[in-house]
Amino acid sequence: MRKVAPNLKTLHIDNANPGVIAKYPEESKKIAKIICKYHTPGDVAAFGxxxxxxxxIKENNLKAYPEDVIKAIEVLNEVGSRRGYNGLPELLPGLNFVFGLKGESKETFVHNFNLLKEILDRGLMIRRINLRQVIPLPGTKMYKVGEKIIKKHREIFKRFKKRVRExxxxxxxxxxxxxxxVMRDVYAEIHIGKITFARQLGSYPILxxxxxKLELNKFMDVKIIDYGYRSVTGMPYPLEINKIPIDTLEAIPGIGRKRALRIARARPISGEEDLFKILDDENMARMLIDLGISFK
Structure with missing residues (x-):
């Protein structure tokens, strides 16, 4: 692929079988290293x-038990946890769960959460957790039982999903x-209220x-300052102190509305010494400088 398209900006894989990775760890490490040599960092191997x-697992003939999943995550973390040039780990697993399968009970939700908690407690990394409900299609074995199971556990599923996110x-x-x-090359896509939402190009990009309200349809670098449940908050990097909107300034931890207005009224700011005078707070000025500001 790289030979025929050497300038390809994004190259990611998709699904991987955790049972196979757990059974053949050394071979899987070799394959993961080859992927990391040629792909784009931020890649996700989606585990079913x-x-x-x-x-x-038994009633639906699934291919991996929890211990297999843990082993497969460890294998990919060993090879793919190194941070790439765009700010993200090279290659991490993603986990897909399906609810409404045969044999599901209230205990199923306990087993699933315990697996996720063990992954977290072991210090391992996974890029995404996809929680879906089965879609029973007419003519399939699941059609007779799937809808009944989904209805029975609908509220439990909602609570489980909320707990996983939190x-x-x-x-x-x-x-x-x-x-x-610093996340490199995030693409500004849309304004919602006073927020600009952006993502890197990729198969499962982080929001x-x-x-x-920053300029749309352009790439920029951002520095991470906070977290949502499935998204992050970032600031343009470097932070062009003489150009960015007041709303962006205000959102910087410790700045607030009054300091943001003070900075805006004092523009253009010529350098660090000027910034110290405007803020009259050495610690706050130093924090802004450490955040990575530009005086252009």
Missing amino acids: VESADPKV EIDREMLKRILPLGT VGIPG
Whole structure:
């Protein structure tokens, strides 16, 4: 692929079988190293876990038990956790779960959460957790039972999903993109209210919210300053102090509305010494400088 398209900007894989990776770890490491040599960092190998409940695994002939999933994650983390040029780890697993399968019970949700919690507690990294409900199609074995199971567990599924977003997803984002990480080449796509939303090009891009209405349809670098459940908050990097909107300034931790207005009224700011005088707060000025500002 790289030979025929050497300037390809994004090259990612898709699915991977955790059972196979766990069974053949050394071979899988070699393959992962080859992928990391030629791909774009931020790549995701989507694991079809489907369920961590042994009963559901057996009744639906699934291919990986929880211990296999953990082993496969460890294999990919060993090779792919190194941070690439665009700010993201090279290659991490993503986990797909399906609810409404035969054999599902209230205990299924406990098994699934325990697997995610073990991954988090072991210090491992996964890029995404996809929680879906089965779609029973007429003429299939699932058609007779799937809809009944989904209806029976609808409220449990909602609570489970909320708990995963609050207790797992956000903590995992902090691990994948620590505060101060610079994400390269995020593309500004849309304004919603006073927020600009941007993403890197990729198969499963992380959503970045940037305070303020910035110019759309252009690439920029951002520095991570905060986290949502499945998204991050970033600031343009470097931060062009003489050009960025007041809403962007205001959103910087510790700045607030009054300091943002003071900075805006004092533009153009010529350099660090000028900034110290305007803010009259050495610590706050130093924080802005450390954030990475430009006086252009």
